[in-house]
Amino acid sequence: MNTHHIIKLCDRCYWDTTTETIKLHNENVPLTSNMRKVLKLLITNYNKPISSIDIFFHIWENFENEYKPRNVRNLISNIRKRIPCLSIVNYYGGSYMLKKNRESHPLFSENLIDILDQAQNGITISDPNQNDNPVIYVNHAFANAFGYTPEEVIGKNCRFLQGDDRNQPALEEIRQAMQAFKDVTVTLRNYHKSGQLIYSEVTISPIFDKKTHKLKYFLGIQKDVTSLQQLIQQIKGMV
Incomplete structure (x- = not known):
């Protein structure tokens, strides 16, 4: 099976880059269009902080819209609730970063x-x-x-x-x-x-x-x- 388009996000959680969907424990996670856009942006920029304003305009794609950090915070919060295993980190000043999945080493544990x-x-x-x-x-x-x-x-x-x-x-x-x-x-x-x-x-x-x-x-x-x-x-x- 060709799995080059599948990215592991965390334990038993995978992102399909072709369909832009997430499967958790072999079940599809329901996502809104805006959630897909944010996840795609975060996954593409793994371990790199992205400013709230960049996320805002990437999602809504209309520079006439008023920038509201609250909209981004609420969207990130909803993603965390649906996929709690993801490690989305907040940074002071209003940036977010998806931390890459790390496998636990037995000796470390x-x-x-x-x-x-x-x-x-x-x-x-x-x-x-x-x-x-x-x-x-x-x-x-x-x-x-x-x-x-x-x-x-x-x-x-x-x-x-x-x-x-x-x-x-x-x-x-x-x-x-x-x-x-x-x-x-x-x-x-x-x-x-x-x-x-x-x-x-x-x-x-x-x-x-x-x-x-x-x-x-x-x-x-x-x-x-x-x-x-x-x-x-x-x-x-x-x-």
Whole structure:
């Protein structure tokens, strides 16, 4: 059988370049005309970010139309819902990129926890299928950054890091993104066990089961940006 026109996107998910259709688990995924156009553009530009405005005019093909980023965001969101195994990444400034499928190596899988534990940024994994989305894994960098042992964090929702400092617009951004199963990156005021303020750049991503395509985990990555925020406050004070 001639399969040169078939592109593997992820596990048991294939794009037919001739018919511009997607088959997932041997079944065709219903796609609108605009979804096909976006997917074709993303697949043609694998691992390359494409600006929202380029996507907009590629789809609607009419430069008289008013550019609305919301239309592109909604279209990308609908594609993610229909094909959750796809890794479509958002970039700051309004760009999107389809990350190429990578086959998992057995040795990599066996050492995954060790790799995460040695990462420099804080990493958490939470389970949204349990009550209140508790943390089920933290790496050493996260525990060290906030002064807690992993045992003190596991089983809690990460909101405990904000303490009583709940009046943060970024928290609402996180809530909306998690409800929509979208990636989100914000800056939060978190607090060390000692009470010290820590500014954290937090990225949260939904993780889906490859077989059932249901939401399985939320992956959180926290980067300490306290020094940067302090510098910004100093500059503002000088102006």
